[in-house]
Amino acid sequence: MTEPLPSFGLGRLPRITFGAGVFGQIPSIVARHGSRAFLVTGGRSFNASPRRAELEAGLAEAGVTLIGSTTVSGEPSPADVEGPVADHRGADVDVVIGVGGGAALDTAKAIAGLLPVETELMDHLEGVGRGVPYPGGALPVVAVPTTAGTGSEATRNAVITERGPDGYKRSFRDESMVPADAVVDPDLLASAPRSLIAANGLDALTQLLEAMTSQRATPFTDALARDGLAAVRRGLLAWQAEPDGPEAPAARSQMAYAALLSGICLANAGLGAVHGFASPLGAQLPIPHGMACGTVLWQTIRTNITALTDRAPDSPALAKYAEAGRILADLPSTIRDGAAQVQLVDTLHEMVDALDVPPLSAFEMTADHISLVVADSPGSSMRTNPVALTDEELTDILEQAL
Numbered sequence: 062m063t064e065p066l067p068s069f070g071l072g073r074l075p076r077i078t079f080g081a082g083v084f085g086q087i088p089s090i091v092a093r094h095g096s097r098a099f100l101v102t103g104g105r106s107f108n109a110s111p112r113r114a115e116l117e118a119g120l121a122e123a124g125v126t127l128i129g130s131t132t133v134s135g136e137p138s139p140a141d142v143e144g145p146v147a148d149h150r151g152a153d154v155d156v157v158i159g160v161g162g163g164a165a166l167d168t169a170k171a172i173a174g175l176l177p178v179e180t181e182l183m184d185h186l187e188g189v190g191r192g193v194p195y196p197g198g199a200l201p202v203v204a205v206p207t208t209a210g211t212g213s214e215a216t217r218n219a220v221i222t223e224r225g226p227d228g229y230k231r232s233f234r235d236e237s238m239v240p241a242d243a244v245v246d247p248d249l250l251a252s253a254p255r256s257l258i259a260a261n262g263l264d265a266l267t268q269l270l271e272a273m274t275s276q277r278a279t280p281f282t283d284a285l286a287r288d289g290l291a292a293v294r295r296g297l298l299a300w301q302a303e304p305d306g307p308e309a310p311a312a313r314s315q316m317a318y319a320a321l322l323s324g325i326c327l328a329n330a331g332l333g334a335v336h337g338f339a340s341p342l343g344a345q346l347p348i349p350h351g352m353a354c355g356t357v358l359w360q361t362i363r364t365n366i367t368a369l370t371d372r373a374p375d376s377p378a379l380a381k382y383a384e385a386g387r388i389l390a391d392l393p394s395t396i397r398d399g400a401a402q403v404q405l406v407d408t409l410h411e412m413v414d415a416l417d418v419p420p421l422s423a424f425e426m427t428a429d430h431i432s433l434v435v436a437d438s439p440g441s442s443m444r445t446n447p448v449a450l451t452d453e454e455l456t457d458i459l460e461q462a463l
Contacts, residue, residue, distance in 0.1 A: 095155020212324020
């Protein structure tokens, strides 16, 4: 007998333009939102390429004036947001363009959120801010990812990081900060080095798997997560192994698609314990976010499966872990759930090894950090993990990853 679908909600989504060559459509898309734009870019590769000049010429032809720009390298700090906001608040910016990885897109969203209001970033940063309600609404953002991992082009939050012993990694979040447009061109991924492909791919993989097994998962997000995991299977290892090989264009397209779906899934279903760890790890250590996910990925999933089997054997997450194992390992549907769950953990372990993910000790982590990370891990991601893990279980995961 067919059961009725459960109730669920769906947050705002951007208008999505996907495909090789759609970069050329950015000026006309931006012009729909206004004639005065602020540009946020990441790193150096885009700014040093002909793409920057192409974009500026296209904007001018479309009647859009670029009134300012900023570049962010690495995960954005409060200063990366506060400086541009102070310089351009009151400059009648109509639209913010973000071109780059998750850092650039998050910076663009945060700037777009603060330019039209009188409040400051630390008024609204979750967990470490002043708890002031965000008055809204953000300026429209046109998000153009040049990496395949974070899915930031489809999410409502901007992740801000302050590193150090008292560091934090927290979100500035509002529904109005979802980009108005996401322009996803797999051709923009062509120059990515193998290390970046690995780190970003692990982020997308983790987001898809955690959203699928989250306590807030819905039939809608499950459908997207399944498709995204299949795209990861088809694209990630092939692209990372030969970034310039004959199969690279197809693999890049698969991973750009997977990353986009991962952003939609996490925004609507939440995440889990891997991201619960990644936040304090990224705040305390010089570790890229995707690598932080990769270092604890298979260990956390194995612990989740064991804990669910022991304490919540009727949890739907167990069947979903089995389904994920069938997808990622390309197994037949006849494989029993227990065997598929084992294969999921083995496949994740093999992928992490193939992507050359080092242990946490390679990022300056010591045994002394473990209790600090465990203490700082119970954030929003940990709350939607399919099972509540004990401090002992969290400690064991980190000891295995060290």
